[in-house]
Amino acid sequence: MNSPKNCRPIISTIAPGDWFGSHYDLAIFALGFESRATSFIEDIACSKDRSFAFGFNHGHDKSYGTNLDRFRDAGVLIRQSLPDESFERELRGALQLVSDEACQNLFVDISCFTRFRLAAIVNEIFSIAQNRVNSLIVDFGYALANFEKPSTRRPPNTTVGPAHPAFAGWSQGSYSSTATVLGLGYEQDQAMGVVEYLQAGEVWAFAPNSPVQEYKPEVDNANALLLSEIAPNHVIEYNVCAPASVIATLESVVRGLSVEHSVVLVPFGPKIFVLCTLIVAAMRQDVAVWRASQGSRIEPHDRVWSGVRVGMRLTFQGCQS
Amino acid sequence: MRNEASISPFFGAYNARHINAEEVAHQFVPSSKFWELIALRNTLLIGPRGSGKTHLLKMLQPKALAAWKGDEGETARSKVDYWSVFTPADINWKTQVENRAQGLSSEDQIQFSNAVFLSHFREAYIACLIQLTRDRPSVDFGGKSTRVELPREKEVALCVALAETWRLPLRVPSLDGLKLALVEELVRVGVPKTLTSLSPYMSRLTSMTVMDVAREVSENFVNITGLYGARWALCFDELEIAPISIQKNLFSYLRSTDQRFVFKLAISPSNDASALLNQVGNASSGNDFDAIPLWFVDQGEREIFCSRLWEKHAADTHAATLSPIVLLQRSRFQFANEEISHGRRRYQETSPWVKDFQYLERIDRSFAEFLKRRDVSTAALSTASREKMNAVVRKVAPLVGFRATYFTSPKSSVASPPVRRKLKGPPPEVFSGWDAVCTATEGNPRWFGGIASRLILKWTQSPSGRALTREQQTHELQAAARKFLAWINAIPIENAQRGTPSLSLHDFISALARYFEQEILGPVFKADPVLSFTVDEGTPESIRRLVITALNIGAIVIVDDDVVNFMTSPVGRTFRLVHLLAPVFNLPMRKGKARNLSGILSKQLGNLDSRAPTSKRPGEPVDHNQMGLFNE
Numbered sequence: 001m002n003s004p005k006n007c008r009p010i011i012s013t014i015a016p017g018d019w020f021g022s023h024y025d026l027a028i029f030a031l032g033f034e035s036r037a038t039s040f041i042e043d044i045a046c047s048k049d050r051s052f053a054f055g056f057n058h059g060h061d062k063s064y065g066t067n068l069d070r071f072r073d074a075g076v077l078i079r080q081s082l083p084d085e086s087f088e089r090e091l092r093g094a095l096q097l098v099s100d101e102a103c104q105n106l107f108v109d110i111s112c113f114t115r116f117r118l119a120a121i122v123n124e125i126f127s128i129a130q131n132r133v134n135s136l137i138v139d140f141g142y143a144l145a146n147f148e149k150p151s152t153r154r155p156p157n158t159t160v161g162p163a164h165p166a167f168a169g170w171s172q173g174s175y176s177s178t179a180t181v182l183g184l185g186y187e188q189d190q191a192m193g194v195v196e197y198l199q200a201g202e203v204w205a206f207a208p209n210s211p212v213q214e215y216k217p218e219v220d221n222a223n224a225l226l227l228s229e230i231a232p233n234h235v236i237e238y239n240v241c242a243p244a245s246v247i248a249t250l251e252s253v254v255r256g257l258s259v260e261h262s263v264v265l266v267p268f269g270p271k272i273f274v275l276c277t278l279i280v281a282a283m284r285q286d287v288a289v290w291r292a293s294q295g296s297r298i299e300p301h302d303r304v305w306s307g308v309r310v311g312m313r314l315t316f317q318g319c320q321s
Numbered sequence: 322m323r324n325e326a327s328i329s330p331f332f333g334a335y336n337a338r339h340i341n342a343e344e345v346a347h348q349f350v351p352s353s354k355f356w357e358l359i360a361l362r363n364t365l366l367i368g369p370r371g372s373g374k375t376h377l378l379k380m381l382q383p384k385a386l387a388a389w390k391g392d393e394g395e396t397a398r399s400k401v402d403y404w405s406v407f408t409p410a411d412i413n414w415k416t417q418v419e420n421r422a423q424g425l426s427s428e429d430q431i432q433f434s435n436a437v438f439l440s441h442f443r444e445a446y447i448a449c450l451i452q453l454t455r456d457r458p459s460v461d462f463g464g465k466s467t468r469v470e471l472p473r474e475k476e477v478a479l480c481v482a483l484a485e486t487w488r489l490p491l492r493v494p495s496l497d498g499l500k501l502a503l504v505e506e507l508v509r510v511g512v513p514k515t516l517t518s519l520s521p522y523m524s525r526l527t528s529m530t531v532m533d534v535a536r537e538v539s540e541n542f543v544n545i546t547g548l549y550g551a552r553w554a555l556c557f558d559e560l561e562i563a564p565i566s567i568q569k570n571l572f573s574y575l576r577s578t579d580q581r582f583v584f585k586l587a588i589s590p591s592n593d594a595s596a597l598l599n600q601v602g603n604a605s606s607g608n609d610f611d612a613i614p615l616w617f618v619d620q621g622e623r624e625i626f627c628s629r630l631w632e633k634h635a636a637d638t639h640a641a642t643l644s645p646i647v648l649l650q651r652s653r654f655q656f657a658n659e660e661i662s663h664g665r666r667r668y669q670e671t672s673p674w675v676k677d678f679q680y681l682e683r684i685d686r687s688f689a690e691f692l693k694r695r696d697v698s699t700a701a702l703s704t705a706s707r708e709k710m711n712a713v714v715r716k717v718a719p720l721v722g723f724r725a726t727y728f729t730s731p732k733s734s735v736a737s738p739p740v741r742r743k744l745k746g747p748p749p750e751v752f753s754g755w756d757a758v759c760t761a762t763e764g765n766p767r768w769f770g771g772i773a774s775r776l777i778l779k780w781t782q783s784p785s786g787r788a789l790t791r792e793q794q795t796h797e798l799q800a801a802a803r804k805f806l807a808w809i810n811a812i813p814i815e816n817a818q819r820g821t822p823s824l825s826l827h828d829f830i831s832a833l834a835r836y837f838e839q840e841i842l843g844p845v846f847k848a849d850p851v852l853s854f855t856v857d858e859g860t861p862e863s864i865r866r867l868v869i870t871a872l873n874i875g876a877i878v879i880v881d882d883d884v885v886n887f888m889t890s891p892v893g894r895t896f897r898l899v900h901l902l903a904p905v906f907n908l909p910m911r912k913g914k915a916r917n918l919s920g921i922l923s924k925q926l927g928n929l930d931s932r933a934p935t936s937k938r939p940g941e942p943v944d945h946n947q948m949g950l951f952n953e
Contacts, residue, residue: 156825157813161416168420169413170511177339178413192804193811198413199370201339225803262413285511288413292811 007130008283009138009314013244019043019139019311024050025104026097028121030112031055031071031078033062036305037112038070039143044107048075052094054087054117055080062302088120095124103135110271111143111305115291118271119164122278129316136316142272144240144310145303147214150186150222158295160197162288163274167281169288171262177201179261181253183277184208184226185268186218192226194266194292202261203230204253208269210240211308219269238273243312246276254280254287264288272310279314336767337376338409338558342384343458349380350629350766351393353622357613358585359401361552363575363604366587368615369875371767374587377615378556381405381585384452387463398466403552403583404453406535408445410562425516434564436519436526437510439534443487444503446538450479451496469546479545486537488521531555531570532579539581556585561873565597572597575604584610589873591888616763616878623764624756630766634773639781645755645773648780650788652754653722668702668710674718675702677725681846684730685739688721688846717848720841723909726750727842738844747904749791752798760910761798761900765875768901772801795904802905806830809876824926829867830876832925833898834906841909851921852913853880853897859919861929865891868918875899880912 020043027046030037031053044051053071055078071078079090098104106125110118129136162168180200182191184207195203205226207219220227227235236253238246250265257263265277265287274289281287337345358364358377366374379385382405386398418437422430448456454471457463471479477494484491484499491502506522509515519527526534535555543549560568574584598604606612617623631645640648653673668675678699682689692698695713697705705714726748731737752761758776762769775797780789810827824832833854840850856868868891871877881895888894900910923929 154810156823156827157811160811160813162420165420165423168417170417170421170508171414172508172511178411189803189807190811193807193809196804196808197811199336199338199411201336225800225807228800262417264413288417292813 007126007316007319009129009279009316011244011247011279012313012315013242014139014311014313016043016309016311018313019107019141022105022107022139023047024107024139025099026094027051027076027107027109028091028094029053029071029076029109030117031064031067031080032112033059033064033067033300034112034145034303035063035066036143036145036303037063037067037109039111039305039309040107040109040141041070041074041076044141046107049077050097051076052090053078054090055082056114057081057083059300062300084114084116084120087117088124091117091120091124095128098128098136100132100134103137106136106138107141108138109141109143110275111141111145113271115163115267115274115289115293118274119167119278119289122275122282123164123166125314126282130319132316133318133320135318138314138316140243140272140275140312140314142243142270142275142310142312143305144210144212144270144308146306147212147218148301148303150188150218151299151301153299154187154190155294155299157292159291159293160194161290163278163291164289167278167289169262169264169281170286172258172286176260176262179203179257179263181250181257181263181265181277182206182226183265183267183269183273184219184223185270186215186222187268188222189225190292191223191266191268194290195226198264198266198290200264202257204234204236204257205230206246206250206269206273207235207237208240208273209237210270212306240270240272241308241310243272243276243310246273247279250276250280251283254284258284258286262286262288264290266290266292268292272312275312336371337373337379338411342379342382342452343388345376345379345382346385346388346390346394346458348633349376349385349389350626350633351380351397352626352764354613354615355380355397357611359397360611361402361583363577363583363610364585365575365606365610365612366585366615367590367612368587369589369873371765371875372615373766374615375409375558376766378405378407378558378585378587381554381556382407382452383449383463383467384456384458387461387467388458390460390462394462398463401466403554404449404467405554405556405585406442406446406449407556408442408558410557410559412562415562421511421516431564431566432527433516433519435529435566436523437507438564438567439526439529439531440503440507440523442531442534443538444500444507446535447496447500447503450538450542451500455496469548471546475545479541482541482545483538486541488525490522531567532574532577532582535582536579552581552583554583554585556587558587560586560588569597572604575610590614590879591869591872591891616765624759626764627759627762627769630769631773634770635777638777639786640777645758648788649753649755649758649776649794650791652756653750653791668705668714670703674722675699677718677722678702678714681721681725681728684728685724685846686736687738687844688724691717691846691848713848719909719911720846720848720850723751723841724846727907741842747795747799747907749795751909752904753791753794757798757910758794761801761903763875763878763900765901768801768805772797775800798901799904802902805876805899805901806905809874812870812874824864824867826867826870826874826876829864830871830898830902831906832922834902834908836921836925837898837913838907840913842907849914851916852908852911853895853915854918854921855881855895855915856891856893857917857919858892859917859929860892860922861919864918864922864929868896872896876902880915 024044024046027044053076082090108121125138178198178200179202180195180198182205184191184205236249254263267274267277277289281289355377366377368374386401418434422433425433453469476496480494480496480499489502491498539553543551557571571584571586604610635641682692682699697713702714727741728739729742731740758772762772776789779793809830812826814823814825837852840847876899877896878899879894880897895915897912903910919929
């Protein structure tokens with residue numbers, strides 16, 4: 001990650017009133033197959049021709065068609081069927097529209113972006129922010145999905161590694177053993193598999209507390225073996241609806257671990273936690289964020305919005321001023 | 322200082338990569354492999370993850386040797402005639418370097434990775450000098466063999482000379498200051514813009530080799546200290562993680578005639594490096610280097626090693642004075658064998674073996690027919706002829722016990738096959754006892770340490786102080802198997818062509834396991850079940866690569882008698898699943914007969930043509946001698 005440490009945003013959790021009342025200079029959405037992809041579309045006021053929906057080159061079923069229509073109806077510019085490499089180029093092009101003549105407001109709906117694309121977004125935003133004179137305000141929105149039983153048939157991983165090359169980390173002190181900070185999800189024993197893969201010397205886990213109550217027992221169950229072996233004080237419960245607080249806790253844990261370890265964050269679970277790990281890594285220069293991905297082999301299934309939305313605001317004060 | 326709360330979970334808690342030299346010595350249990358390793362010869366340590374490669378190499382460090390208490394430590398110090406430089410590696414570090422280099426041209430990527438690795442090696446070399454001079458264990462048993470007196474002015478002179486040679490800015494002229502400067506140089510490399518304009522320090526390293534770096538340090542050290550006889554063992558861990566140019570370097574050095582250096586390289590059983598080593602003109606095993614495979618072929622040796630590991634883990638607990646057999650009991654089948662150790666009386670009327678035979682005969686018609694064909698009466702096992710006892714009864718007894726545990730009588734008629742019991746988990750009668758723990762862990766120190774420490778902890782927390790129940794032991798073995806499977810499941814598959822069905826390592830292992838399970842627990846009793854596989858020419862290339870991966874991570878074990886060395890191709894070699902997985906797949910912990918892999922997978926997965934062209938039809942089973950349930 002190449003963002004200097006002094007380019008550090010002010011981070012706050014925001015409520016629906018904050019994005020209802022804002023006018024954005026740029027808005028970014030994911031055009032995916034989940035119906036929650038459009039759960040923010042009607043609430044975001046954005047300058048003309050400054051809203052973009054970035055599509056994927058796979059998974060054009062489930063709610064994809066409906067989402068496409070809704071984005072079109074809302075006047076959102078569509079970038080369809082993008083492979084990941086093209087996504088980065090298109091994203092950069094869209095972000096170039098953000099001028100540095102005045103404070104600018106951005107909105108990003110993270111609900112349906114993959115970990116790779118989220119990482120690319122955070123990387124680009126921090127890169128822009130560090131070269132700005134004027135402030136930049138970025139609001140991230142996340143629509144929690146209704147609970148669904150996790151699939152018992154899990155395709156094999158195609159990637160286990162950094163979420164994006166910019167998030168590979170870099171050891172700061174000599175050769176040091178790896179410490180892993182996990183975000184727990186409900187995929188059976190997957191977090192434990194990555195711990196073993198990394199041969200981590202120290203393990204911490206963040207367990208989500210969601211307003212959608214059904215997740216918790218599933219997460220506990222899927223990680224029972226892992227949780228039985230981590231010291232209880234290494235397991236931290238976090239509130240999915242309080243991302244700013246999650247970042248503060250994450251940073252504190254990472255700061256402590258990085259004295260002796262090369263730290264790898266592995267965020268399973270809700271996308272809002274993925275975003276938190278990326279922001280922590282972007283504010284430092286040494287921490288990696290890894291993903292375990294099944295790529296396009298993953299079976300598409302619709303994730304319906306639960307009615308709960310979470311927001312987080314990053315305010316960059318103008319790093320070049 | 323480590324404490325219970327800071328110990329990582331799973332097998333990581335017993336991973337030597339996470340502990341310092343002094344702690345390495347405290348936890349060390351030498352096997353015969355260590356005594357082979359310390360010879361003043363080039364050595365390749367070959368073994369899957371967890372087999373103890375890192376621990377063995379780290380034990381050669383001056384500080385670890387100096388901290389090693391007791392007669393064995395004394396012996397080792399008297400025999401080790403060199404100072405060891407331990408250079409670690411890990412997958413996270415490799416990933417960092419690769420990603421950092423991603424924006425460079427392919428030529429620059431190679432040079433960059435090379436330079437980073439060599440800087441890393443330099444740092445390891447300086448760490449070795451610090452151990453020899455300043456960084457000593459709290460209780461120092463080391464003599465001249467692990468210590469060098471280096472007056473401060475000589476230390477300063479050495480550091481200044483090295484920093485000048487390396488073009489490295491040095492703020493504090495001491496070994497610690499030199500190490501810090503090396504760290505700072507690598508931290509600077511982490512800033513992307515520095516990649517296009519490398520520092521003089523890094524630029525110089527891009528065209529150097531491991532030997533160049535080693536000679537620079539060694540010669541400067543000798544110039545300052547006057548220790549002209551100094552010899553060094555350059556130890557590289559997880560060599561497969563190092564850049565390929567470095568691997569080539571190191572393999573070529575195995576034929577080196579520079580008397581100042583020997584090389585100790587740790588590597589997994591098969592990978593791209595294997596091909597490098599096997600190229601004509603390269604070094605050969607036995608002549609230029611000793612190859613030390615880190616798995617146990619001899620069951621007795623494995624059990625002795627496990628006993629010593631147990632003692633180490635039980636030390637300083639209430640279990641210290643008790644043998645593992647007191648805590649865990651014997652494994653059920655082993656116990657039956659030892660209750661009456663000689664002659665036919667082992668199969669007397671009241672023995673558990675006879676009960677198993679009679680029970681299975683009653684519920685399993687195929688077994689009853691098997692006995693009938695061989696003219697064996699379960700009512701008179703103890704009076705069977707010696708020939709029949711050896712050829713039939715003893716041979717099948719463990720299988721009979723295993724099958725009897727899993728089956729109950731058919732509900733309809735006796736002519737129907739027996740019915741699988743509805744078990745909540747692996748049967749404790751099979752997967753418990755000292756012998757089962759030794760066998761399941763294969764003498765792999767990391768697995769054994771992980772399981773033994775949990776068992777000892779459970780026992781010490783038990784108020785009764787009695788032996789652990791079989792259920793408790795089985796639970797731990799099952800948990801260990803699940804952890805291992807979770808890791809297997811995390812390993813990414815190779816990119817298959819679009820539309821080509823890709824097989825994950827987990828799918829591959831599961832397919833094999835299901836086949837073997839049917840052999841032992843299928844509707845028909847088999848006296849000689851297939852529990853191993855031979856990789857044949859009909860095995861598609863993609864699956865051969867899975868075999869290699871499975872071997873490198875320790876999910877399968879070589880069971881043929883060929884010379885163990887680097888393996889460039891698995892074709893013709895015979896393997897079995899690692900016994901650690903036996904509880905989750907309902908398999909007996911034994912080798913069994915082998916069958917060609919393509920035949921097994923065709924049956925389990927259908928036509929293999931879609932995965933790669935097959936050149937030959939699946940062959941026939943390969944015969945192997947049958948042995949006891951926990952025997953190899």
